[in-house]
Amino acid sequence: MAKIIVVTSGKGGVGKTTTSASFATGLAMRGHKTAVIDFDVGLRNLDLIMGVERRVVFDFVNVINGEATLKQALIKDKHLDKLHILAASQTRDKDALTTEGVEKVLNDLAQDFDFIVCDSPAGIERGAFLAMYFADEALVVTNPEVSSVRDSDRVLGILSSKARLAEKGETKVKEHLVLTRYNPARVAKGEMLSLEDVKEILAIPLLGVVPESSSVLTCSNSGVPVIREEGSDAGLAYQDLVARFLGDEVPHRFITEQKKGLFSKLFGAT
Amino acid sequence: MTRSRTALEIKGRMLSITRVRVLDADTAAIRAHLEQLAKQMPQAVKGMAVVIDSEFDADLPALLEAMRGVGMQPLAVSDGPLAASAKGLGLAVVSKDSGKTGNAAPEPAKTPPPQVASAAAASQRRPARIIAEPVRSGQQIYAEHGDLVLLNTVSPGAEVIADGCVHVYGKLAGRAIAGARGDETARIFCRKMEAELVAIAGIYAVSEQMKDSPRGAAAMAYLEQGRLRIEPHKI
Numbered sequence: 001m002a003k004i005i006v007v008t009s010g011k012g013g014v015g016k017t018t019t020s021a022s023f024a025t026g027l028a029m030r031g032h033k034t035a036v037i038d039f040d041v042g043l044r045n046l047d048l049i050m051g052v053e054r055r056v057v058f059d060f061v062n063v064i065n066g067e068a069t070l071k072q073a074l075i076k077d078k079h080l081d082k083l084h085i086l087a088a089s090q091t092r093d094k095d096a097l098t099t100e101g102v103e104k105v106l107n108d109l110a111q112d113f114d115f116i117v118c119d120s121p122a123g124i125e126r127g128a129f130l131a132m133y134f135a136d137e138a139l140v141v142t143n144p145e146v147s148s149v150r151d152s153d154r155v156l157g158i159l160s161s162k163a164r165l166a167e168k169g170e171t172k173v174k175e176h177l178v179l180t181r182y183n184p185a186r187v188a189k190g191e192m193l194s195l196e197d198v199k200e201i202l203a204i205p206l207l208g209v210v211p212e213s214s215s216v217l218t219c220s221n222s223g224v225p226v227i228r229e230e231g232s233d234a235g236l237a238y239q240d241l242v243a244r245f246l247g248d249e250v251p252h253r254f255i256t257e258q259k260k261g262l263f264s265k266l267f268g269a270t
Numbered sequence: 271m272t273r274s275r276t277a278l279e280i281k282g283r284m285l286s287i288t289r290v291r292v293l294d295a296d297t298a299a300i301r302a303h304l305e306q307l308a309k310q311m312p313q314a315v316k317g318m319a320v321v322i323d324s325e326f327d328a329d330l331p332a333l334l335e336a337m338r339g340v341g342m343q344p345l346a347v348s349d350g351p352l353a354a355s356a357k358g359l360g361l362a363v364v365s366k367d368s369g370k371t372g373n374a375a376p377e378p379a380k381t382p383p384p385q386v387a388s389a390a391a392a393s394q395r396r397p398a399r400i401i402a403e404p405v406r407s408g409q410q411i412y413a414e415h416g417d418l419v420l421l422n423t424v425s426p427g428a429e430v431i432a433d434g435c436v437h438v439y440g441k442l443a444g445r446a447i448a449g450a451r452g453d454e455t456a457r458i459f460c461r462k463m464e465a466e467l468v469a470i471a472g473i474y475a476v477s478e479q480m481k482d483s484p485r486g487a488a489a490m491a492y493l494e495q496g497r498l499r500i501e502p503h504k505i
């Protein structure tokens with residue numbers, strides 16, 4: 001049975017899709033059969049960042065509506081045979097997702113896969129709710145700013161009260177904090193919340209800190225998840241994050257300001 | 271023919287009634303205040319049984335409409351200038367000091383107009399409601415007829431409400447409302463005070479008004495002669 005992981009945040013533009021793409025890719029790189037699903041019906045972003053947008057024939061909604069089989073709609077990654085992508089429909093409206101439909105797709109996928117990563121849309125409405133409803137674990141993506149943290153807090157409240165596991169009352173969704181677009185220099189100047197501030201407010205375990213990095217944009221423009229980019233600090237941060245998720249003990253880095261020129265320090269642990 | 275059953279059974283059960291004193295005859299001001307109150311503690315206001323108390327002749331039909339509009343249930347007026355119009359409207363008239371808790375403190379001059387004043391005898395207390403999880407933004411927790419104990423943090427945008435006291439063992443960064451049905455002896459305790467709003471028996475302060483109070487430290491909020499005090503909690 002696959003483990004279902006939702007990548008969620010409440011707020012838009014914080015790095016959910018970037019994180020979903022790199023996280024799913026990282027799990028596959030470590031040998032786990034992984035499917036990543038775009039729940040952002042109407043916008044369709046994940047396939048672009050994963051570099052498969054020109055191979056989308058059928059999408060998530062087609063499968064839910066019985067217009068295509070899961071096998072037809074799953075796109076196999078060109079580089080990693082353990083990685084599969086289920087794209088969102090660009091043309092449908094948000095009501096195309098139904099609870100029963102999503103549940104059936106997830107159940108079918110769970111037969112074959114180790115991990116199912118659900119890339120949530122922004123907000124707390126239907127699409128976002130369905131992305132998190134069936135989750136076993138959640139990556140809560142947050143930027144170091146007050147509004148983002150507030151929205152993440154809101155999402156954590158929904159996860160702990162309305163997700164399927166919470167409704168059943170046996171266990172709860174395992175929560176992980178992912179702090180992205182972190183800029184230690186701006187934190188030092190007091191322009192952004194610090195890691196400690198965010199940890200204190202949200203009070204959930206930290207999975208990883210991803211620095212603000214220009215390589216994220218260049219990578220997504222060329223359709224390569226940043227985790228595959230050698231030497232990118234954001235890519236390294238995502239590799240660490242995946243390793244931690246799989247149980248490795250990896251120290252956090254990129255959380256303090258780096259002095260220019262100290263190359264060794266950049267790659268050393270902090 | 272004998273009837274084995276009586277038509278009525280008289281029970282001595284006490285009902286909790288909140289006394290609302292009118293301090294300003296301006297209907298618009300009253301309505302604004304009620305709406306604010308309903309926003310702050312919707313659960314408490316909804317269905318709240320109310321006795322209206324006024325020293326002067328207010329526009330009773332407008333007052334009733336405003337109260338019912340936010341979900342309150344006005345049952346009666348205190349004997350006084352409103353008595354005549356109350357009878358015409360089918361409301362009960364109760365004696366001036368029925369249902370007051372102890373000797374009512376003289377009306378504080380500083381508190382905003384029409385406020386929810388002292389409650390009627392508190393109905394039977396329930397055991398405290400204990401919440402171990404953090405209370406997150408957008409969540410609301412209400413402990414009816416009792417104390418609310420929060421073992422974790424209360425986030426900004428979260429709301430915790432009790433008819434009794436509110437105890438927060440983590441940081442209080444959201445809104446806390448104690449004595450939601452008018453118990454003026456209710457208090458709020460927290461290990462780290464960063465509240466957006468605290469209210470006791472309808473008397474409230476928002477964070478902007480708490481500049482002189484302890485921030486980020488252990489604190490206690492309570493009413494003293496009808497005035498809200500927030501003080502460092504020292505042992």
Ligand SMILES: Nc1ncnc2c1ncn2[C@@H]1O[C@H](COP(=O)(O)OP(=O)(O)O)[C@@H](O)[C@H]1O
Nearest residue numbers: 012013014015016017018181211212213216217
């Ligand atoms: N670590 C980062 N450094 C710099 N830019 C980033 C980073 N993470 C995401 N971005 C940029 O932020 C924008 C929004 O990211 P995206 O992953 O689409 O967010 P979401 O899915 O939460 O809406 C994109 O332009 C992306 O390139």
Ligand SMILES: [Mg+2]
Nearest residue numbers: 016017040045
């Ligand atoms: Mg997205």
